Amino acid sequence: MTYFNEKGAALILVLLITSVFTILGMSLISMNISNTKQVxxxxxxxxxxxxxxxxxxxxxxxxxxxxxxxxxxxxxxxxxxxxxxxxxxxxxxxxxxxxxxxxxxxxxxxxxxxxxxxxxxxxxxxxxxxxxxxxxxxxxxxxxxxxxxxxxxxxxxxxxSERESSERDGLNGPSSDLEVYTSTVNISGRSEAQYFSSMRFSNDVTLGGNGSLLIIGGEAYFEKLLRFNGNNAILTVTGDAYFNRPVDFRGLGNNSICINGDSYIYKNNKWETYHEIVNNDDDLCNTTVINPEYHYDVNRWxxxxxxxxxxx
Incomplete structure (x- = not known):
C-alpha cells in the first residue's frame, strides 16, 4: 500500500510559491532601481x-x-x-x-x-x-x-538709437535726442569740420571757399539755412538729413551733398521727401560715404x- 505525505507536498508548494514571489520581488526591485536611475x-x-x-x-x-x-x-x-x-x-x-x-x-x-x-x-x-x-x-x-x-x-x-532710426518712419521728423549745436557754422577755404554724432544745427550753416568739407557722423537736422558760397564743397551725412528750408546754392558750382540715408524737407506743416537733393557726383559721394562709421549716442550702446x- 502506498501512502501520500500531504505535509511534504504542502511544504514543497509553499517553497515553490515563496520562490515565485521572491523572483517577482527581485524583478520588481530591479525595475524600481532601473526606473530610479532613469529618473x-x-x-x-x-x-x-x-x-x-x-x-x-x-x-x-x-x-x-x-x-x-x-x-x-x-x-x-x-x-x-x-x-x-x-x-x-x-x-x-x-x-x-x-x-x-x-x-x-x-x-x-x-x-x-x-x-x-x-x-x-x-x-x-x-x-x-x-x-x-x-x-x-x-x-x-x-x-x-x-x-x-x-x-x-x-x-x-x-x-x-541707430536701430530706432533704421526702423522708424523718417516722415515723422528727426530724432528727439540729437546733440544741439547753437552757434553759427562757417567753413571756408579748404577747411574741414567733422562731428562724430548726430547733430541738430539750430543756426545757419555755411560752406564757403574752395573744397570745404562738412561731415556729420549720423543724422543731421538743419533748423536754419544751409548755404553753399564756394566751389567743390561737400556735405556728407551718414544718416538721414532734415532741412527746415531749401538748400541755398550760391556757389559757382561743383558742390555736392552726399546723404547715406534719406533726405526730408519741412513743407506745408509736415515732413516730405526732399526730391531736389541729388548726389550730383556719385563717385565723390561713394568715396566720402562708403562704409560709414557713425553713432547717435554713446550712452545707448x-x-x-x-x-x-x-x-x-
Whole structure:
C-alpha cells in the first residue's frame, strides 16, 4: 500500500510559491532601481540644463556691466571729442574683455552644482554696426559621476538709437535726442569740420571757399539755412538729413551733398521727401560715404535682446 505525505507536498508548494514571489520581488526591485536611475538621469539632465541656462543669464549681466564700464571709459578718454565714438567704444569694450572676463565658474548651492562660462579673449571692431560675442555655458551636476549640458549663445551689442532710426518712419521728423549745436557754422577755404554724432544745427550753416568739407557722423537736422558760397564743397551725412528750408546754392558750382540715408524737407506743416537733393557726383559721394562709421549716442550702446541666438 502506498501512502501520500500531504505535509511534504504542502511544504514543497509553499517553497515553490515563496520562490515565485521572491523572483517577482527581485524583478520588481530591479525595475524600481532601473526606473530610479532613469529618473535620476533625467533629473540630472534637467538640472544640468537649468544650470547652463543660469550661465547664459549670468553672461547677460556680465556683458551689461562691461558695456557700462566701456561707455564710462569712452567719456573719460582725452580723444572723446575728436575720435569716432563707435570705434572708441568698441576699443574700450575690447580692452575690458582682455582683462580676463572669461572664463569663470560659479557654484550654485554647493560644489556639486555649477556652471562654467567661456567666451572670447578679445572682440573684433571691423563691423561697428553691431558687435557679436559668443558665449559657451556648461552646466554640471555631481562630482565623481557628472552630468553636463552645454548651451552656446551669441549676444549682439548695438546702438539703440541707430536701430530706432533704421526702423522708424523718417516722415515723422528727426530724432528727439540729437546733440544741439547753437552757434553759427562757417567753413571756408579748404577747411574741414567733422562731428562724430548726430547733430541738430539750430543756426545757419555755411560752406564757403574752395573744397570745404562738412561731415556729420549720423543724422543731421538743419533748423536754419544751409548755404553753399564756394566751389567743390561737400556735405556728407551718414544718416538721414532734415532741412527746415531749401538748400541755398550760391556757389559757382561743383558742390555736392552726399546723404547715406534719406533726405526730408519741412513743407506745408509736415515732413516730405526732399526730391531736389541729388548726389550730383556719385563717385565723390561713394568715396566720402562708403562704409560709414557713425553713432547717435554713446550712452545707448546695449545688448540687443531680440537678436540673442541660443543653441542647446
Amino acid at each position: 535620476n538621469l533625467r533629473e540630472g539632465d534637467l538640472q544640468a540644463t537649468n544650470l547652463a541656462e543660469m550661465g547664459i543669464d549670468s553672461s547677460h549681466n556680465i556683458l551689461n556691466k562691461q558695456i557700462a564700464l566701456a561707455i564710462d571709459d569712452v567719456k573719460k578718454d582725452p580723444n572723446f571729442r575728436t575720435s569716432n565714438h563707435d570705434r572708441l567704444f568698441c576699443q574700450k569694450l575690447d580692452n575690458r574683455i582682455k582683462l580676463g572676463v572669461f572664463p569663470q565658474t560659479k557654484q550654485v548651492n554647493n560644489e556639486s552644482y555649477k556652471y562654467t562660462l567661456s567666451g572670447p579673449s578679445s572682440i573684433s571692431c571691423e563691423n561697428l554696426e553691431s558687435i557679436k560675442i559668443n558665449i559657451k555655458s556648461i552646466g554640471t551636476v555631481g562630482n565623481m559621476s557628472q552630468t553636463q549640458k552645454t548651451i552656446n549663445a551669441t549676444f549682439t551689442i548695438g546702438n539703440e 546695449k545688448l540687443i535682446n531680440d537678436e540673442l541666438t541660443v543653441t542647446y
